[in-house]
Amino acid sequence: MLEIKGISKTFNVGTVNEKQALDRLSLTLNDGDFCTVIGGNGAGKSTMLNAIAGVWPVDEGQIVIDGQDVTKLPEHKRAKFMGRVFQDPMNGTAASMGIEENLALALRRGGRRTLRPGIRNQERKLYRDLLSRLGLGLETRLTSKVGLLSGGQRQALTLLMATLERPKLLLLDEHTAALDPKTARKVLDLTQEFVEEQNLTALMVTHNMKDAIAMGNRLIMMHEGRIIYDVSGETKKNLTVEDLLKKFGEASGEEFANDRMMLAN
């Protein structure tokens, strides 16, 4: 489904802030893989997701989605392949537009935007049904401005938008990191539900190692722009947080000294 072949990206070339964020990274995801991504700060997790989404062009390498080379496609053209949820709940929705308008934008992802009505009556029933599944009471507030919603509500809505038109790839960039633990749990449960139901191929970056182990069928660990550990199936299921910390030490030759990650357990 997704093939990343040796992509590299260096930011701020030629300045003191030069930083190689991705270093000849390769990754192949099979259809239906739900892969969690962990790693310290600056390991390149979000950078990898942004490279796949086409936020900027990569320096070298190739990205293939569903057999199509998308390396040269701009971000908005790649959008037809993928649904995305960002870390910041403010990023995934248009605050000044209504809930139904946001959903209608998402329903048309990948399609041509014409002079037909931006939202049709029959869509509203679909939106109400889907929103009621979130269990947040949003189904009665179709025309409310998204800016009035809480971070958790916005994130759940973004998740719904990302999967409304079945994406070939779902990119989740620490999408629960900015939420309180209870809301984060709720959004993670919804994530699991949506991914399983539509049998989606997904990449989920997380700081929480327990979540990374518990969710999905595959786990990769990143360090300095590369994948240093890739595990799936039974082996992954039986992992413990201690195993991961040890693996990190072995593969990188460093202590996994990241407060945030330790605390997140």
Add this chain to the structure above:
Amino acid sequence: MLDMFTIAELTKLFNALPGAVAQGLIWGIMAIGVYITYRVLDIADLTVDGSLGTGGAVCIMLMLTGHNIWVSMLGALLAGMLAGMVTGILHTFMGIPAILSGILTQLGLYSVNLKVMGKANQAINVDKFNLLVSLRFIRGVPVYKNTILLVAVIVVLLIALLYWFFGTELGCSLRATGCNDRMARAQGINTGFNRVLGLMLSNSLVAFSGALLSQYQGFADVNMGRGAIVIGLAAVIIGEAIFGRIFHNFALRLLSVAMGSIVYYLVYQIVIWRGIDTDLLKILSAVVVAVFLAIPYWKSKYFTKPAKKGGSQ
């Protein structure tokens, strides 16, 4: 106590008010154009200072060379569209900040406007040409020819058209671009194209307004657009200040912008009537707009409780 002098003065003011309303309505179309860039697209587009004059120049020159009024108005509209496209391309394709792109186009348009007119000012005679609007058509003309009524109808039609457009798939994607372009791109929206489109739409309205204005005052002038952006912003701000709490629907918001423009010109007329030095009007407008632009900032800085920090970070 009203003596003969004040009565005469008041009569003078009341006689001037219909003209102020007409002017306010015509500038209201421009202000709606400014609203599209400033509020919908979240771009402060300074092209308008040039494209207003371009609209006037193109319209007057087309009429002087024997073209039909409607053809001339259409020509003005297309010229404005082109001006918006230039700014859009400078901004998106060439990566120049929006404000600077607008300034560059505006500067370039000064030469364009001079070349179109051949000199700094071109008059058009209301008796010899079949003008749509004129300051002579305010009083003592048949109802269908009345400038206030005619421009009011045009404003309503334009608002209806814009209301329809911003409800379409394309129009919604334009609103999303202005609100959150990152989200827009993630939803497959070509934000660069949309910005160009929005600037074209906005400037076509501004040029259309310029075409009406030059007919109304009987001439097009190379300086007629100077400070237009400030008047446009003033109209947007006044409209929001007066009607913001009751008008939530998009069409009503556009209407409030047009009303804001009328209020601006009524106040302007009163200021002139009070005998204030008209040389000072521009700095007065600038100060008023600056203060109103600062209010939301001051509000958020000094009058809000600190926001609750959410999340686990």
